[in-house]
Amino acid sequence: MHTRNLIACALVLASLLVSACATRVEVEGNFPPALTHKLPLRTIVVFDEAFASHSFESTEGPEVSISVGQIQVELFTGLADSLFQYSSTTTEMPTNPEADLILVPSVEDVQISMPNESQLKVFEVWIKYNLQVFEATGEPVADWIMTAYGKTPTRFLKSDTDALQQASMVAMRDAGARFIPGFARVPEIQQWLRHRQTSPADAKDSASL
Amino acid sequence: MKHLAAITTLTLLLALSACTTTTVDEYRENATALALESGERVVVLGRRHYADYETEPDFIDCIGDKLKADKEISVLPEKEFVDLLYPWFEPRTAPLGLKRLSKMLNEPMIAQRFKEQGLHYMIWIDGSTETTDRGGSVSCAVGPGGGGCFGFATWEKTGTYEAIIWDLQTLKESGRVKVEARGSSYMVAIILPIPIVAQVQDQACDGIGLQLRTFFIGNRAGEAS
Numbered sequence: 001m002h003t004r005n006l007i008a009c010a011l012v013l014a015s016l017l018v019s020a021c022a023t024r025v026e027v028e029g030n031f032p033p034a035l036t037h038k039l040p041l042r043t044i045v046v047f048d049e050a051f052a053s054h055s056f057e058s059t060e061g062p063e064v065s066i067s068v069g070q071i072q073v074e075l076f077t078g079l080a081d082s083l084f085q086y087s088s089t090t091t092e093m094p095t096n097p098e099a100d101l102i103l104v105p106s107v108e109d110v111q112i113s114m115p116n117e118s119q120l121k122v123f124e125v126w127i128k129y130n131l132q133v134f135e136a137t138g139e140p141v142a143d144w145i146m147t148a149y150g151k152t153p154t155r156f157l158k159s160d161t162d163a164l165q166q167a168s169m170v171a172m173r174d175a176g177a178r179f180i181p182g183f184a185r186v187p188e189i190q191q192w193l194r195h196r197q198t199s200p201a202d203a204k205d206s207a208s209l
Numbered sequence: 210m211k212h213l214a215a216i217t218t219l220t221l222l223l224a225l226s227a228c229t230t231t232t233v234d235e236y237r238e239n240a241t242a243l244a245l246e247s248g249e250r251v252v253v254l255g256r257r258h259y260a261d262y263e264t265e266p267d268f269i270d271c272i273g274d275k276l277k278a279d280k281e282i283s284v285l286p287e288k289e290f291v292d293l294l295y296p297w298f299e300p301r302t303a304p305l306g307l308k309r310l311s312k313m314l315n316e317p318m319i320a321q322r323f324k325e326q327g328l329h330y331m332i333w334i335d336g337s338t339e340t341t342d343r344g345g346s347v348s349c350a351v352g353p354g355g356g357g358c359f360g361f362a363t364w365e366k367t368g369t370y371e372a373i374i375w376d377l378q379t380l381k382e383s384g385r386v387k388v389e390a391r392g393s394s395y396m397v398a399i400i401l402p403i404p405i406v407a408q409v410q411d412q413a414c415d416g417i418g419l420q421l422r423t424f425f426i427g428n429r430a431g432e433a434s
Contacts, residue, residue, distance in 0.1 A: 032292035035318060120261060153263060153337075170300075177296035 022063035023160045027071040027168040034082035034180045039193075042086040044097055046104045047073050052091070056110035061117060064160075066110070066168060068127070075172050076105055079179050097136055100196075104132040108145070112164065115154050123163040124151045125171045131179075133189060142188035148175035229392035229412040233420050237384045242427040243374070249329040251276060251425075252285045256335040257300040264334050264370070268414060272334060272372075275418025282425050285326055293322060311380050328377055332421065336370030338390075338410045347398045358398035365393045368413035372421055384424055388416040 053069040073089075080087040080103065094102065106129065113124040127148045133141040150170030152163045184190060245251070253273050255264030266287065273284040291298045297319060304310040310331075314320045347360035368390040374383040392407025 032295040034295055035293070035297065035322060037318065122261070151260075151263070153265075173296065173299055174301055177299040177301045180296050181302065 022065065023164065025064075025066045025161055025164045025168065027066060027068050027165055027172070029071060029165075029169045029172075031075055031078050031173065031176065034079060034176060036082055036180050038085045039083060039184060041084045041100045042098065043080055043084045043088075043101045043103055044094055044099045045076055045080050045087065045089045046093055046102060047076070047089055047091055048104070048106070049091070051106055054107045054110075056112070058112060061114070062160075064112060064114070064164070066112065066125070066164060068107070068110070068168060068172075071168075071172060072105075072107075072175075075175060076103075076179075079176055083180060083183060093138075095138075099136050101141065102134040102136065102138075104134070106130050106132070112167075114160070121154045122151045123154065123160070123167045124149070125164065125167040127171050127175065129175065135192075141192050142186050144182075144186050144189070146175065146178050146182070148172065148178060150174055229390055229407045229409055231388060231390040231412045231416045233416045234387045235384065235420055236386075237424070238382065243330065243376070243383055243424050245282060245329055245425055248283075248327050250283045250285045250327045251330045251332060252287065252290045252326075252328055253332045253334060254287055254290070254298065254303070256303075256333060258303065258305075262337040262339070263300075264337060265410070268338075268370070268410060269334060271411070271414040272332075272418045272421065275414065276422055276425075278422075279426075282422070283327075285328065290326070293326065294319065307375060307380055307382065310375065310377075314377075314380070323377060330383065331375045331377055333373045333375070334370055334417070335373075336368070338366055338368035338413065341365050341367045341391075345396075347396055347402060349398075349402070357400040358402045359400075360396075360398050362396040362398075363393060365391065366407065366409040367391050368409045370413055370417055372417055374421070374424060386417055386420045386424075388413050388420070390416060 051069065052073050053067075054072065055065060055067040055069065057066075058064045077087075077089055080089075088099075093104070107127060108130045109126075109128040111126040113120075113122075115121055115123065118124070129146045129148065131142075131144040131146055133144065135141055148171045150167045150172070152167040152170065154163065184193060253269050253276070255266065255269045257263040269287050273286065276282045277284045296302055297313060304313055314323065343362070343364035345360065345362040347358055347362045349358040350356060368388070370388050372386045372388075374385070375381075376383045390409045390413040392409040392412065394407045395405040397403045397405070
């Protein structure tokens with residue numbers, strides 16, 4: 001009985017020590033509204049469960065976990081509000097909605113680099129998004145691969161958690177710096193917008209916004 | 210108690226004796242002071258687009274503080290400016306040259322935001338402070354009877370920064386200031402470790418900040434300091 005208690009205590013202590021070494025970051029912050037012209041479009045942004053609760057975990061080397069789900073929902077909601085005349089969000093793909101475009105962002109990949117791996121004095125975060133754009137009918141318009149990057153020099157911050165939080169926030173802001181100037185320049189979207197301008201029915205819709 | 214006071218005084222004296230050398234170079238387009246009307250402001254921004262370093266935000270704040278020390282120059286804080294202009298001054302989008310800035314200001318929405326903030330000059334700071342050399346070692350040990358450290362360590366830091374002033378009305382460069390500050394720090398450990406730290410970044414900030422002030426308020430800046 002005594003030995004069992006000892007083993008239990010040792011296991012608890014070991015798990016506590018292991019968890020103490022892990023870095024867990026729940027990225028938090030806020031973003032300023034983007035300074036941009038609004039496109040005369042009605043959009044719906046679909047945040048599915050996988051996107052809204054996305055978490056990146058790395059077990060190579062020291063254990064690191066970064067939860068970006070909530071913050072990226074806030075980021076894309078704000079970006080869509082700034083860029084489009086009218087924008088709303090939902091959690092499931094709508095059928096025949098009253099909108100011009102449906103945007104479905106998803107995370108393709110997240111990579112991090114810590115100073116002990118790269119030998120550089122910076123923490124780095126890369127996020128690869130795939131922004132799928134559909135017409136209201138469900139017809140695909142574009143698949144836009146958008147990468148975001150953020151870094152923080154080690155000496156700016158006191159802990160790995162703080163550094164990764166800040167590097168993730170820089171990466172999120174960078175995603176905005178890609179999205180706002182880049183959206184209307186994606187060739188497929190550019191073509192769709194041009195086609196829409198020449199289509200009398202769509203032009204009438206835009207005028208009523 | 211007396212011993213503690215003596216150790217504190219010794220530490221302070223040693224800390225003061227850690228020396229830093231600062232070299233400041235400047236280039237001016239004109240000998241006259243830069244015009245800054247009442248209500249007009251200056252913004253100081255750090256370069257953050259390089260892969261291996263970025264200009265420290267606290268260094269930018271320090272220069273801002275030096276510029277507005279006598280309240281003659283009004284400075285818009287970097288964070289506020291970057292948020293107001295989001296996403297046009299992020300590392301990916303910030304203009305690296307006046308040609309790009311001029312193109313950016315052709316966009317009425319951005320030009321309007323500059324005007325609302327009364328911005329007349331933009332100062333870009335590029336550089337960082339790095340540890341360039343280190344030597345020696347200090348080791349510490351703790352035992353049942355107590356603990357302590359023993360050894361000697363030294364490290365050298367170099368801060369190299371360049372400030373470029375852009376006139377937002379004429380869209381021309383008004384001047385440049387380059388500063389290099391070097392300082393050696395020491396750690397002496399005989400039971401207690403005593404650090405003697407050279408304030409390299411602070412010295413670089415003093416050098417560049419005071420020199421930038423002379424661009425706006427002439428030699429009065431130097432006299433006041």
